Amino acid sequence: MKIIITKDYEELSAKAAEVMLQVVKQDPQAVLGLATGTTPLGLYAKMLADHKENGTDYSRIRTANLDEYKGLPKDHEQSYAYFMKKNLFDGLGIRPEQTNIENGMAKDAQEECARYDALLERLPRDIQLLGLGSNGHIAFNEPGTPFGSGTHVVTLAESTVKDNARLFKDIAEVPRQAFTMGIRQIMQAKKILILASGANKADAVYKMAKGEVTEQVPASVLQLHPDCTLIADEAAACRL
Ligand code: GLP
Numbered sequence: 718m719k720i721i722i723t724k725d726y727e728e729l730s731a732k733a734a735e736v737m738l739q740v741v742k743q744d745p746q747a748v749l750g751l752a753t754g755t756t757p758l759g760l761y762a763k764m765l766a767d768h769k770e771n772g773t774d775y776s777r778i779r780t781a782n783l784d785e786y787k788g789l790p791k792d793h794e795q796s797y798a799y800f801m802k803k804n805l806f807d808g809l810g811i812r813p814e815q816t817n818i819e820n821g822m823a824k825d826a827q828e829e830c831a832r833y834d835a836l837l838e839r840l841p842r843d844i845q846l847l848g849l850g851s852n853g854h855i856a857f858n859e860p861g862t863p864f865g866s867g868t869h870v871v872t873l874a875e876s877t878v879k880d881n882a883r884l885f886k887d888i889a890e891v892p893r894q895a896f897t898m899g900i901r902q903i904m905q906a907k908k909i910l911i912l913a914s915g916a917n918k919a920d921a922v923y924k925m926a927k928g929e930v931t932e933q934v935p936a937s938v939l940q941l942h943p944d945c946t947l948i949a950d951e952a953a954a955c956r957l
Pocket of ligand 1: 752753754755756757783784847848849850851855856857877881
């Protein structure tokens with residue numbers, strides 16, 4: 718794992734944008750694996766600014782997102798589909814048909830997981846962006862998820878529900894289940910970029926990068942990927 722430590726979140730976002738833009742400029746038809754959460758927001762703002770200033774072309778880019786809350790429709794303010802549209806896709810002119818995400822409202826969850834797995838097979842990702850849960854999760858693959866897992870429905874860890882509650886009016890509104898891309902598919906991306914910011918991620922960053930590779934710390938699997946870069950600010954990297 719290549720590790721880049723930045724002085725703050727601003728520099729982390731700038732470095733992440735360099736990596737992402739390199740992929741997009743090299744291949745205007747690249748497939749981008751994208752992530753939600755607060756960590757990638759700075760990167761997304763940089764991509765939007767670059768698109769405005771330099772006209773970087775996204776008209777043929779395709780995207781695949783990591784995860785989606787089960788039970789939220791795509792126009793729900795807290796759905797990840799809505800988050801992506803609002804924070805990235807609309808500003809870059811990325812049309813809905815270029816994008817992919819699990820359908821949180823799917824009637825048959827097993828069928829939806831199989832559909833997403835098949836789609837990811839047809840759409841190998843050039844880069845997979847990841848955030849890091851404070852308990853070491855990636856996407857919604859919570860501790861204990863087998864490394865060989867495909868897309869599946871998870872019941873969120875109580876710590877994840879608490880972490881994500883800040884984005885909802887009330888903790889009771891946080892969905893308890895979600896669809897998530899599996900660890901197997903995350904590892905299939907040609908390149909992985911994982912971002913971590915803030916002292917509350919320091920323990921997870923340490924375990925991910927320097928600890929034992931174990932299913933109890935899902936992100937530790939990234940030590941086995943041939944082209945994975947971690948960008949962490951000083952606060953998140955303080956235990957390295
Ligand atoms: C959520 C998401 C993850 C994200 C993580 C960290 O649970 N499913 O994909 O990486 O939280 O979020 P944040 O960047 O807001 O700390």
